[in-house]
Amino acid sequence: MRQNTTKLNTRVAKAPRTKPAEVRLDELMNAAERLFLDKGVESTTINEIVEAAEVAKGTFYHYFSSKNEIQEALGKRYTDQFLASLETAVGACAEGDWIGQLRAWIYASVVTYVETFPIHDIVYTNHHHHDRSNQAKNAILDQLLGIIEGGMAAGLWAPENPRVVALLIYSGVHGATDDVIATQAKDCTAFAQAVTESCLHMLGVFPDNDSTSPK
Numbered sequence: 359m360r361q362n363t364t365k366l367n368t369r370v371a372k373a374p375r376t377k378p379a380e381v382r383l384d385e386l387m388n389a390a391e392r393l394f395l396d397k398g399v400e401s402t403t404i405n406e407i408v409e410a411a412e413v414a415k416g417t418f419y420h421y422f423s424s425k426n427e428i429q430e431a432l433g434k435r436y437t438d439q440f441l442a443s444l445e446t447a448v449g450a451c452a453e454g455d456w457i458g459q460l461r462a463w464i465y466a467s468v469v470t471y472v473e474t475f476p477i478h479d480i481v482y483t484n485h486h487h488h489d490r491s492n493q494a495k496n497a498i499l500d501q502l503l504g505i506i507e508g509g510m511a512a513g514l515w516a517p518e519n520p521r522v523v524a525l526l527i528y529s530g531v532h533g534a535t536d537d538v539i540a541t542q543a544k545d546c547t548a549f550a551q552a553v554t555e556s557c558l559h560m561l562g563v564f565p566d567n568d569s570t571s572p573k
Contacts, residue, residue, distance in 0.1 A: 383421055386411045387435065390428050394480045399429060433481035436474070437494040443470045444501060456509035457563055463505055464531055464557050468550035471535045499528050506561070515561040527557045 377385075389411035393402040404425055408415050422428045447466035451458040471478065482494075503524040509515050517523045531553060538549045558564075 382413060382417065386413060386418065386421065387428065387432055390425075391432055391477065391480070394429070394432070395476055399425070399480065399483065429481055432477075433494070436477055436481050437497065440470055440474070441497060441501065444498070448501075448505070454508075454512065456505060456512055456514055457558070459505050460509065460561075460563075461554050461558060463502060464527065464554040465550050467531045468535050468538075468553050469546060471532070472539060472546045472550075475535075475539050495528070499524055502528055509561070515563065517561060523560060526560065530557065 386407065390402070390407045393406055393410060397406075402425070404415065404418055407425075407428070408418050411417075418428075422431065444463055444466050447462040448459045451462050503521060506515075506517070506520045506524055510517070510520060534549075534553050535546075538546055543549065555565075
């Protein structure tokens with residue numbers, strides 16, 4: 359009897375455990391993202407998503423009420439990852455190096471957008487950067503504005519309206535990067551550097567009065 363109990367306990371210990379909810383959700387969203395990229399949102403069905411994620415259809419509806427809702431969730435995840443990429447670039451600069459931080463933010467914005475635009479175009483089919491109430495745009499804009507205001511406090515520049523400057527840099531970077539994406543350039547490094555320096559010129563930062571070197 360004791361031996362049988364031991365064998366039973368061993369079998370229980372080796373039994374596969376249910377995946378944590380966050381892992382299941384991530385796999386579901388990854389499957390949807392792959393299918394959206396491959397087939398397009400309209401051509402992808404919920405049945406295909408759950409089959410690719412290897413989950414029951416009920417699991418999909420536990421998290422999302424529709425295909426549009428999972429697309430919106432992918433959009434939020436994309437923005438979070440984009441913001442994290444910019445934060446990493448800015449965080450690599452020394453504290454108080456506002457010129458370096460601004461340069462890193464602009465450069466990383468160009469490179470990250472070029473690297474991720476296929477996903478961007480899938481999750482933001484309505485050209486989200488033209489949406490006046492878009493939360494994703496506002497979050498990224500606030501990040502940029504914080505750097506500009508930090509440089510103002512340090513006496514590095516003194517724009518009359520820092521928010522307008524932030525809007526011009528944000529919109530200019532996005533629009534300029536759309537242009538290089540359209541050309542299908544294989545290497546955007548030089549382009550990213552040119553955009554970065556041009557944006558810095560808006561704040562009166564030129565190579566001869568900038569102690570930081572180009573990336």
